[in-house]
Each structure stands twice: as C-alpha cells, then as structure tokens.
Amino acid sequence: MIIEPRLLVTRFAPHAERLANSLNDSGCFSIAQPLLTVTELDDPKTLDTFLSGYYDYVIAVSGNAVRYAQQQINIDWPKACYLAVGQSTQNILNEVTVQDVLCPLTRFDSEGLLDLDELKSIKNKRVLILRGEGGRDLLETTLIERGAKVDFFQTYKRIKIDLNGHELVNNWQQASINGAIISSVEILNQLFMLVPKEYTSWIDELIFYVPSERVAKQAALLGAQHIVLLPSLHTDQIVEFFKVNNGNCI
Template structure:
C-alpha cells in the first residue's frame, strides 16, 4: 500500500521521509498550495508592534515560516516574547527560527489543535493583554474567541494564502494511479481543506473503495462526507500515524 501525503509541499516531504524511514511506501501529493502574503506592509507593521504584544499565536508551520520570511530588515523577535503553537510541527519550525519560549499542547494530548493549546493558556491572565494571531488569509477563530472572552485584545495578520494546487505531471500521475487502484493507496489527510481540494481536483471520482487516514475527528468527518469508503483516525504524532498505517498494511 502506497501512502499519499497530502500536506503542503514542505511538510509533505518531511512526512514522506519519516514514513519511508519506518519502512513504508510513501509519496508526496500536496493538496494545498501555500503562497506568501502579498501584504508586506501588514507583516512589517506586525513585526514593528511585537514589543507591545504578550503572545503571538502561530496557527501552523506555514504561518511561522511565512511570518519570518516577511520580516522587514532590522526587525528582531523580542527575547522575552512568548509564542503559542498548536503542535510539534509548528514548534519545531519556531525553534529553528530562534524562538526560545513556546507554549504548546502537552505531548500526550489526544489531539494537537486549538483546544489542546487552550488548555495550556486558559489559566493565564489575558485581561487587557494584546495577542497577535498569525494565520492564513482565513482560518478557524475558536482560540481567538476564547482569548477574547478572557479580555485579550486580538490582532490578526495573514502571513500566507492557501489555494487548490496546480498539479505537476508527476502529481497528476499519482492521482490517476490512486483513482485506478484505490485498494493499493492510502490517503493521509492532516487538513479538511486537503480533502475538499481533492474533490475539486477530481470532481467526478468515486471514493467508495478508497481508504484514508485522518489525524483529527473533524478531518475524518470531512473525508466521510466526500464519500470515502473507509476512514481511519490516528493521533497526529508520527508514532501513532506509523503504527496505524502498519496495522492496515498487515
């Protein structure tokens, strides 16, 4: 069984190598295209105002990468500034970028998401404190709503945009192979948007014979709504994903 990793290209390559190191067949088939924000002014203003904020929430690895890629000349990340991350992938990127203080979900959290991150933030005093949320052009506002309810003053900056990708010749061949032999392929979904983009890329496909592995219940529900016949769920940790795939292969 060949695993198709649907994350954006940078993260897909990382996961493909991880799965191959575990002895699995894996290929990258990114179903979300990431593009840096075209609003350099908004990013520059966000960087210049970092000294006023108590927390910067990065919603994904792409948010962190694109925010730092858009750093204006001379701007620095304040040493004492706290960053918030929804999971280990984003945390790894932030550490590599030189961010020393990162709040993230507990390592044994059932999920790595906004709800798990809030458990680490809920006991702090947010009344009147400024919080910057770095995200895509749109996104889920659940965590921002919780912070606002606790009195935080929210700011948002879009560091990147997401779109349905234009598939390369190689990616198109992978898609066609998966459609022709669904029993020989496993779709690995880490985003509901990847599922909906797949439907856009193959609008007339039948998914009843397809198997997918989703790393969050919301993603699993989206996959089922697409008509995918067998949808499994696993924690979004590498160990859990590998173990689940290995159990399917056996």
C-alpha cells in the same frame, strides 16, 4: 482485518516528498501529491506593530505561518509569550524566536491551545495569531470571549494546484493506495473536490490519517468511514507511528 498501509501524502511541498521518502525508506509504501501550494502575503502595518513589542501573546497555527513571517523579519523577534498549535510548528518557532514556545501536550488543534493555562486568564491581553489567509475562527472567538484583544498576521495564502482528478485517482488505484495523510481541513476539502464523483465509494473507503479532532470531524462530514488520529505532524513521529502500529485501524 489487518490492512497494510499504502499511503497518499498530501502535505505542502517539499514536506510531502520528505515524508513520503522517509516512509518508503522505513518500508511503508507512500506517494507524495501536494494538493495546495502557498504564496507570501505582505502586511507591513501588522508587522510593524508586532515588531514594536505590542503583543503579549503570539500564537502560530502552522509552520508555514512562521516561515513566511520570518522572511519579512530582519531583526530579532520581540519578547512575548509564544505558543504553537503543534510540535512541528513549536520547533520552527523555537528556532526563529530563540525563546521557549508553549505547545499542547496531546491535542494539537485550537481546542488544545485553548486548554493551556496560559490562555485561560487573558482579559485585556493583546494576542497576535500567525496564520494563513482565512483560518481558525474558534481560536479567535474564544479568546475574544475571554476578554483578549485579537489581531491576525496573515503571512501566506493557499492556492489550488491545477490537477487532473481522473488521472490521479486512476494512478492511486493502480498503486493500491488505501490511506491518505491529511494535515489540514483545507487540504482535506481539496482532496474531496479533486476526486470525481464516480470515485466517491473509493475515497469514502480510504483510511484518513489526520492530526486533530477538527480535521477528523470534517472528514466524517465528508463521508470518510475510517479515520485515525496521528500523534503529531512531525515526520519522525509519523514514521514511528506506522512502524509501531502498521497504520492499522480495522
């Protein structure tokens, strides 16, 4: 059975609106509804250590982590081996560091990063992970197991937006929303927390478009029955994905 996608875009603002507008312009009905917002965190001690050139490797796990770090940096980024979890983050990191940034070719998650040759032999190397508050334990754990010294530069924290779940789900149902673009585990969890229990069957039947196996696994644990891996979180690639595939998973 072919399903014409009618999408809920849950990314942070303003990215949700930009993606929804691009999808609508391409003929794919979409509604933007950010579920979380972010606010900057200050960590002067780690920032000073970073800017001193102390770290051999710097890993960015999100575009927001890079953007909020850049707001605190008034000089050139130090020389290091820079890596990014996905292509969108890679593009942002390339721009601010003016250096080549490595990125997985296919799997855009912690496992993809850890499979890069550059992170396989890092004994006694100093690694800084740019991220939001909380984050990816697998990345830290595995790097430490490989002998690296790992620190974090937490540049922002996520904040839940106060929303009316009943009202929103009614609006989404009236718009015949049948799919949701989810960019992170945190946003996925927030969506399931937002939707009232009486709508459990509705959310379980949504098609979840996710960027990584990590998010896909969590969606399955929460009860999602239809999960599709996106090629990237880059707006142009998502739009092209729905043009070519029509978003079909059934």
